[in-house]
Amino acid sequence: MDERRLRSPVVETIRVERDGDVLVATIDHPSSPINAVDATLHRELGELFRDLKRESSARAVVLTGAGRAFSAGGDMDWFPSLRSPEAIHHLRREAKQLVWDLLDVEVPVVCGLNGTAAGLAASVALLCDVVVMADDAVIVDPHVKVGLVAGDGGAAIWPLLLGPLAAKRHLMLGEPLTAAEALRLGAVAEVCASDAVGERARSWADRLAAGAPLAVQGTKLAVNAQIKRALLDSFDLSTALEVPCFLSADHAEAVDAFRAKRTPRFEGR
16 A cells, blocks of 8 residues: 655645555544644645545545544634634635535545544535444534534535434534434445444445546536535535634633533623
8 A cells, every 4th residue: 555645745634545546544643542623634634635636546535534533523722722813714714625625526535434523524524425434433513512603514514414403403402413323314324333444434435436437526526516505505604603603702611611621601702
């Protein structure tokens, strides 16, 4: 297997390996055993999808995580640094480009959910083309639990997959979607033991890679056009509503409560 890094001179959080017709991208944050999203991982996910848009050799991609989580959401130590208009503006632009670039990747992407996918990682997983999920993993968008509007594409993709009522319940309460329920709803293609996720995700990628590339990729782009329409309706609105939340007392309270291991007390300000 040929290991390659992204085009960035230094890549800290994602390994990219080429094996025949399949690329395997593994989130592996050296500073976080749960692959929490900080500024570095956020930026490098964007670089990954930007590079994959230009991929000309692979016929399928596997996106997975190392360790016990795919990515367990935003790093609470990162959030305080986002409490300025300049930082939030940069984050909003980077997140928007990340999501749109993921949808513009023409080769099919199989997500191997080796463990929990939370927040941005949940949106990334659900925006992939096939999802293989560990039986003990969950998909969860906990934005509201930390005093933030559900941005990162969650307000678009959850209703498409679950329907508006179920999506609102999961998003407004930060209620996890279990592997069994995700399979029942068709949000994932297969559920298996966590130690089999890599093998099963690769099997799906091999099947997709064996198909006629022009037909497979064209079909993907046609379906993704519907997802893009949903994003046009909700992404900019959700992020516009999320931005002031980063400056709110409720968000600061959520971060403080997390660090103190207590229940936050929200006041709506």
